[in-house]
Amino acid sequence: MNIGQASAKTGLPAKTIRYYEDIALIRPQRDANGYRSFLAADIHKLTFLARARALGFTIEDCRALLELWEDKSRASADVKRIAGQHLASIEDKISALNAMHETLSGLVTSCAGDNRPDCPILTGLGDPEQA
Amino acid sequence: MNIGQASAKTGLPAKTIRYYEDIALIRPQRDANGYRSFLAADIHKLTFLARARALGFTIEDCRALLELWEDKSRASADVKRIAGQHLASIEDKISALNAMHETLSGLVTSCAGDNRPDCPILTGLGDPEQA
DNA sequence: ATAAGGGTTCCCGTGGCTGGAAGGTCAAGC
DNA sequence: GCTTGACCTTCCAGCCACGGGAACCCTTAT
Numbered sequence: 001m002n003i004g005q006a007s008a009k010t011g012l013p014a015k016t017i018r019y020y021e022d023i024a025l026i027r028p029q030r031d032a033n034g035y036r037s038f039l040a041a042d043i044h045k046l047t048f049l050a051r052a053r054a055l056g057f058t059i060e061d062c063r064a065l066l067e068l069w070e071d072k073s074r075a076s077a078d079v080k081r082i083a084g085q086h087l088a089s090i091e092d093k094i095s096a097l098n099a100m101h102e103t104l105s106g107l108v109t110s111c112a113g114d115n116r117p118d119c120p121i122l123t124g125l126g127d128p129e130q131a
Numbered sequence: 132m133n134i135g136q137a138s139a140k141t142g143l144p145a146k147t148i149r150y151y152e153d154i155a156l157i158r159p160q161r162d163a164n165g166y167r168s169f170l171a172a173d174i175h176k177l178t179f180l181a182r183a184r185a186l187g188f189t190i191e192d193c194r195a196l197l198e199l200w201e202d203k204s205r206a207s208a209d210v211k212r213i214a215g216q217h218l219a220s221i222e223d224k225i226s227a228l229n230a231m232h233e234t235l236s237g238l239v240t241s242c243a244g245d246n247r248p249d250c251p252i253l254t255g256l257g258d259p260e261q262a
Numbered sequence: 263a264t265a266a267g268g269g270t271t272c273c274c275g276t277g278g279c280t281g282g283a284a285g286g287t288c289a290a291g292c
Numbered sequence: 293g294c295t296t297g298a299c300c301t302t303c304c305a306g307c308c309a310c311g312g313g314a315a316c317c318c319t320t321a322t
Contacts, residue, residue: 076252
């Protein structure tokens, strides 16, 4: 299977797949003409990567997870630890965004949004006390 | 005021302040010895930037907001539009993170996390149907 | 005179790709 | 056989918003 088909199967752009080979997440074989040749196992890995990335795991997380994935004798606790840490970092990000949202929506609500220049958003941004 | 004091006043690293000058967000004067000299207006701008960045506005958003901030005849609607768009993008990010969180916490919960190799997290990541 | 603690510029690296240039390969149509 | 177009290859540059560190200059205190 060529890279185009692999891309279609996994939903990953060809560029991304090449990049994943570059950083040694996958190691597809090569045909005589130099084209990458993707086997079922490669597709499976790419699907795994696509999904893990979509869940926000970093590339290095993915690398670790892929290793565990291939290690049939892994302890599920190892996997759970990585996933748990990532879950915590997602929670942190959500909290941070919620805080931003609260502050900003307060500012936006208080702004008339008309032709006049008075704008509590700008005032609030300039003077933290007033946010 | 030198860059160190400006940094202390605004909470922004000196590196960041130099970067902001580089990309022309601020234009502090220079002393005879070549040191940057920050006036009250510069500090005010930096404070504005620090706060807007903390709320997740991009640099280009900040540039636009700063322009409006300095334009005493601006319409508050212009400011509100930028802030509203950013608010919407924050909401998008929160939704995306919540979706990730839901999926991932489901996987994590279903994993025993012991010494056995069976791990629904890895299975779920490999096979989307089973997530 | 020297040492510490400012400041300056410059260039490289980050993460995770994405775009584009320059060129090789393959299948189809004339 | 030749061209066209779609595919594939490598490599280089750029994105965002800085941060690290080198190499050097300026100021102040001892």
